[in-house]
Amino acid sequence: MSLRLDWGKLGFKYMPTKCHIRSTWRGGRWSRPELSKKDELTLSIAATCLHYGQACFEGLKAFKDKDGRIRIFRPGENLKRMNSTADFLHCPRIPEDLYFDALMKVVRENADYVPPYGTGGSLYIRPLLIGSGPTIGVSPSEEYTLLILVIPVGPYYKGGMKGVKSVILDGHDRTAPMGTGHVKVAGNYAAGLHPSIKAKKMGFPIVLYLDSKTRKYIDEFGTSNFIAVDRKGAYVTPDSSTILPSITNKSLITIAKDMGVKVERRPVRLAELSKFVEVGACGTAVVITPVETIKYNDREWHFPNSDKGLLKSLHDRLVGIQFGEVEDKFGWLMDCPVKKRP
Ligand SMILES: Cc1ncc(COP(=O)(O)O)c(C=O)c1O
Structure with missing residues (x-):
């Protein structure tokens, strides 16, 4: 099958694809992951x-490389992070074999949705783990659903990297000092919606949090x-x-x-x-x-070199590895072999 998608026009938007994959945890056991063509979920109205x-x-x-091979970027790292989030929210951990089996199956089934090499697009993979059982007192669910959905997404930069303006807002924190910032819980993003909309209205696409x-x-x-x-040319990133x-x-x-x-990873x-x-x-x-300016009340910092220099080189090298143009010397890509149709 060849899909009639306008690969060049893909953004970062949801669209139904061929299927997603799903597994349920009950009584301490995960069910065999199953593919489902329906992009809907039936859920108890009291799900946690x-x-x-x-x-x-x-x-x-x-990503698809020039030979049409499909490869997934560092999936083991996402599993580790998902399981640390699961621990934090008192959800069951996802076993390694179940995760990789489900991941490979869903990507393979949706191989036609992986944007062709040269379009700059990729297949975005979204694993989701939710408490799906009914519990009305505040306590962990007795049933969980793991699902993995996939969508084709376009390249962000079609003609060179573009700098954006960022703002620090007084009156908004992302997470509490000993709260949920280090894990990927849905609630972190709900809390960020209001400041994000406020910043956009002020002309700043992204919010920087202190x-x-x-x-x-x-x-x-x-x-x-x-x-x-x-x-001095050092790469600096916060340790927090x-x-x-x-x-x-x-x-x-x-x-x-x-x-x-x-490289300096330290409090900044x-x-x-x-x-x-x-x-x-x-x-x-x-x-x-690239971030071209950061505004905080009446102060403003400018970074005219963000779209060139070291960050651009690092961006190009990482994207090169992902698309198979640069040697994967760190072994980050996992092959997802797809059987050729007769
Ligand atoms: C709050 C936050 N920080 C950082 C990242 C970047 O993480 P990654 O590079 O694993 O996508 C993300 C995206 O997942 C995020 O939501």
């Missing part, structure tokens, strides 16, 4: 994910880690217990070190913004979004 936010999720991608205890240190952006390059450990950031750090770049003071020559927001969706 609806009332008490027992919901964990992940985001990763599969640490919520002292508001003196940089934490991260709403959906991505903060990375910067200082005047309230940010999500980004797999993209981890990968960029490995590449930077491999290129001989000094807000006052240090004046020392940075490049700033970026990194995550699975875009790899790196």
Whole structure:
């Protein structure tokens, strides 16, 4: 089958694909993952994910290389993070064999939805783990649903990286000092919706959050880690217990070190913004979004080099590995063999 999708026009939007995959946990056991063509879920009206936010999720991608091979980027890292989120929300852990089996099956079944090499697109994979059993008192569910859905997404940068403006808002914190910032719980994103809409109305596509205890240190952006390059050319990124450990950031750090770049993962003071020559927001969706300005009340910092220089080189090298144009010397890609149709 050849799909009639306008690969060049894909954004980052939901669309139904051929199927998703689903497994249910009951009485301490996971069911065999099953593919489902229906993109709907039947759920108890008293499910804990609806009332008490027992919901964990992940985001990763599969890429097609020039030979048409499909490969998934660092899926084991997402499983580790999903299970640390599951521990935090008192959900059952996802066993490794079940996860990889389900992941491979759903990607393979949706192979036609993986954008062809050269379009810059990829298959976005969203694992979701929710408390699906009915519980009206506040307590963990006795039933859980794991599902993995996939959607084709377009390249963020069709003609070169584009810088964005960011803002720090007084009156909004992302997470509490000993709260949920280090795990990927759905509630973190609900709490970020209002500040994000407010920032967009002010002309700032992304919000930068400070640490919520002292508001003196940089934490991260709403959906991505903060990375910067200082005047000496070092890669600087915050060390904080309230940010999500980004797999993209981890990968960029490995590449930077491999290129001989000094890497500093440490608490980063807000006052240090004046020392940075490049700033970026990194995550699975875009790899790196260059940040051209950061505004905080009446102060504004400018980073005219964010879309060139080191961040651009790191972006290009990581994207090169993902699309199979640069050697995968760290062994990050997992093959997802698809049987050729007769
Ligand atoms: C709050 C937050 N920080 C950072 C990231 C980037 O993480 P990753 O590189 O694993 O996509 C994400 C996206 O998942 C995120 O939601």
